[in-house]
Amino acid sequence: MSLMLTCPVCGRRNGYEFRYGGEDKGPRPEEDGLTPRAWCDYVHMNRCAAGPVKEWWFHRDGCGSWFTTWRDTTTNLEIQPPEDSE
Amino acid sequence: MFFRTRRLWKKPDRLRSRYDAVIIGGGLHGLATAYYLAREHGMRDVAVIEKNYIGFGGAGRNTAIVRANQRTSENLPLYKEALDLWPVLTRELNFNLMFNNCGNLNLVHSEAAMKASRLNVATAQFHGVESHLLDAAQVKEMEPALNIAEDIAFPIHGAMYHPPGGVVRHDAVVWGLAKGASAHGVHIHQQTEATGISVENGAVAGVETRAGNIRTGRVLISAGGYSADIIHRMLGLTLPISVLTIQAMVTQPLKPLLNHVVSSGAYHVYANQTLKGEIATGAHMDPWPNYTTRNSAHYIKHQAEALGEMLPCLRGVRFMRHWAGLADMTPDMAPIMDGNDPVRGAYINCGWGYFGFKSCAVVGKHMAAFMAGGECPEILRPFHLRRYEQHRLMGETAAVVNYSPDN
Numbered sequence: 001m002s003l004m005l006t007c008p009v010c011g012r013r014n015g016y017e018f019r020y021g022g023e024d025k026g027p028r029p030e031e032d033g034l035t036p037r038a039w040c041d042y043v044h045m046n047r048c049a050a051g052p053v054k055e056w057w058f059h060r061d062g063c064g065s066w067f068t069t070w071r072d073t074t075t076n077l078e079i080q081p082p083e084d085s086e
Numbered sequence: 087m088f089f090r091t092r093r094l095w096k097k098p099d100r101l102r103s104r105y106d107a108v109i110i111g112g113g114l115h116g117l118a119t120a121y122y123l124a125r126e127h128g129m130r131d132v133a134v135i136e137k138n139y140i141g142f143g144g145a146g147r148n149t150a151i152v153r154a155n156q157r158t159s160e161n162l163p164l165y166k167e168a169l170d171l172w173p174v175l176t177r178e179l180n181f182n183l184m185f186n187n188c189g190n191l192n193l194v195h196s197e198a199a200m201k202a203s204r205l206n207v208a209t210a211q212f213h214g215v216e217s218h219l220l221d222a223a224q225v226k227e228m229e230p231a232l233n234i235a236e237d238i239a240f241p242i243h244g245a246m247y248h249p250p251g252g253v254v255r256h257d258a259v260v261w262g263l264a265k266g267a268s269a270h271g272v273h274i275h276q277q278t279e280a281t282g283i284s285v286e287n288g289a290v291a292g293v294e295t296r297a298g299n300i301r302t303g304r305v306l307i308s309a310g311g312y313s314a315d316i317i318h319r320m321l322g323l324t325l326p327i328s329v330l331t332i333q334a335m336v337t338q339p340l341k342p343l344l345n346h347v348v349s350s351g352a353y354h355v356y357a358n359q360t361l362k363g364e365i366a367t368g369a370h371m372d373p374w375p376n377y378t379t380r381n382s383a384h385y386i387k388h389q390a391e392a393l394g395e396m397l398p399c400l401r402g403v404r405f406m407r408h409w410a411g412l413a414d415m416t417p418d419m420a421p422i423m424d425g426n427d428p429v430r431g432a433y434i435n436c437g438w439g440y441f442g443f444k445s446c447a448v449v450g451k452h453m454a455a456f457m458a459g460g461e462c463p464e465i466l467r468p469f470h471l472r473r474y475e476q477h478r479l480m481g482e483t484a485a486v487v488n489y490s491p492d493n
Contacts, residue, residue: 002382003374016384020374040475044326044417048314050377073329076376 003076009063021056023047024068050074052082094261095268098133101275104301105133107457108293110280110316111309112136113145114256115435115442117263117274118450119306119457124270126451127458132272133302135295137279141260144310147379147411148443149334149366151347151358153190153251154215157206158481160468161420162213167465168448169250175447181262184255186361188346190248191220191229193396195240195352203246210248218247231343231397238395240352253347253358256443263450283320283432290431304457306425306433311377311412313436321429325422326474327414327437328375333385334368335408336360343399353392365400367393369440371413379410413440418479423449423469425456433457434471 003015023046029038047053052072059065070081106129109116116134123129136142152172154165172185194200203219210217222234225245234242264274275297282294283305292301307317314327340363349356349369357367370385386408394401416422416437425433435453438445452463462470473479 002384015374036475036477040326041324044474045324046314046327046375047318047324048327048329048375048414049318050312050315050329053375073376074378076374076378076380 003071005057005069005078007059007062007065008067009065010059013059013062017059017061019058019060021058021066024054024056052079054081094265095274098273098275101278101295101297101300102131102133102273103298105131105273106302107132107304107306108280108300108302109134109306109308110293111143111307111313112140112274112276113143113308113310114141114259114263114446115310115438115449115453116306116308117260117267118446119308119435119453120272120274120450121263121267121270122451122454123458124267124272127454129458130271132267133300134267134272134274135278135280135293136274136276139276140264140274141257143312144411144413144438144442145260145446146257147334147409148256148440149356149358149368150253150256150443151190151251151356152185152254152444153248153347154444155190155192155206155210155217155246155248155251156482157209158420159209159213160480161482162209162215164448164465165445166213166215168445171447171451172254175259175262179262179266181258181265183258183262184361185252186254187250187252188358190251190347190349191225192246192248193225193232193242193348193350193352194244194246195350196243199351200243203244206246216249218249220245220247229344229346229348231399232348233396233398240350240395251347253360254443259446263447280316280320285429285432288428288430290429303431304433305431306435306453306457308435308453310436310438310442311414313434314414315377317434317436321432321434323434323471325436325471326416327422329377329412329414330371330374331376331378331380331410332368332371332413332440333381333389333408333410334366335381335386335389335405336364336366337400337403338406339363340365340403344397348396350392350396353396355389355392355396357393357397364406365393365403371415371440377412379412381408381410415439417474417483419482420480421445421449421469422471423453423456423466424471425462426460427471
């Protein structure tokens with residue numbers, strides 16, 4: 001399904017210009033005391049929420065920026081970050 | 087009257103307050119599990135809880151292809167058993183599932199893919215599944231409508247031919263399993279959304295639904311593409327899954343021209359001609375996770391271009407209908423079936439991507455044994471969730487095309 005995304009540099013562009021970079025899982029875990037499970041959680045595991053999701057995107061066919069944005073996975077529309085409306 | 091219709095399955099009275107087992111998801115995997123729980127394991131009170139109607143999700147949206155041409159020794163025997171089950175189920179359910187084993191032709195478009203197919207064929211032959219490697223001339227002989235010219239985007243080098251595969255009418259499987267399950271006393275509750283699972287002392291105690299709460303010691307989440315979200319909300323488990331919308335469409339009905347299920351990894355297309363004469367085709371997945379189940383102009387155009395090159399006689403033919411479903415993709419292209427970990431009595435069945443239809447009956451059979459006895463059957467053991475943290479991913483990615491949002 002079609003998608004439009006707002007690149008912080010280039011503005012609103014067609015979704016096919018971007019590469020999906022995964023759900024936002026916070027910072028990369030520290031190497032010290034890292035367990036296989038914690039690493040697996042960071043690398044593979046997703047919440048797969050049907051609804052608002054914060055995720056990483058890469059403007060592959062554009063300026064090359066990596067950025068995070070919020071999207072509703074049930075409508076495929078970019079949305080305001082929930083913290084903005086609070 | 088001549089056309090008096092009789093219900094195939096009973097409409098259950100009210101949601102009971104207690105069941106021996108509750109299955110969340112009235113799709114093929116859920117219905118098959120319920121059917122085998124009641125039929126093979128004598129479980130008296132089994133409930134299938136479905137938010138919409140049975141067959142709403144992948145069960146009614148797939149393109150009905152069945153095959154056993156997987157790559158690895160863990161996966162192939164499961165699909166082989168599934169393929170052998172269709173004639174058995176047809177008799178057992180006394181319902182025509184319209185199994186048409188016309189055979190599958192997986193087109194190969196490069197020497198590297200030829201090499202991969204050689205491995206695939208060897209695996210199949212090792213497991214007693216009929217599979218052959220064909221060159222381009224043999225492909226043309228078998229399927230004269232195909233274009234084997236060398237001046238197209240992806241010229242055909244050969245194909246992997248898998249005669250026992252084919253097509254099964256997916257709606258018939260939904261209706262047949264619902265009929266069979268109901269006849270063995272299973273309650274099918276449609277329009278009933280599960281909202282939560284209650285856990286006491288590390289074990290499942292019940293399921294909360296919009297129609298009331300149920301006490302039960304066993305629950306299976308088997309909701310196709312919706313499973314990952316439900317499992318995270320109700321059990322707090324994250325999964326190595328990305329849920330992608332996968333698109334499909336049919337052309338106007340045509341004279342018979344395609345004798346096999348034809349698929350191409352390079353063109354990202356599969357096609358088969360239905361008994362009505364339509365070319366049912368699809369395979370494109372959105373490159374970003376979403377639950378929209380909507381088509382896109384981007385892909386309808388791509389599909390027309392690909393079909394026009396592979397099967398030039400289809401140029402100018404119109405698409406009549408299009409639709410989409412969900413594919414919950416795992417990084418190793420193999421499903422996740424697990425239970426009693428970390429919550430006793432909680433079972434999960436997900437990650438079936440775009441291959442959940444062909445496996446539904448056999449998974450139901452073995453998941454039922456798992457739920458009834460609490461012991462994971464040998465054939466399902468390799469599919470446990472912990473394989474990802476153990477870095478024991480399966481080799482199915484080597485089989486055809488590797489679909490993930492990370493491509």
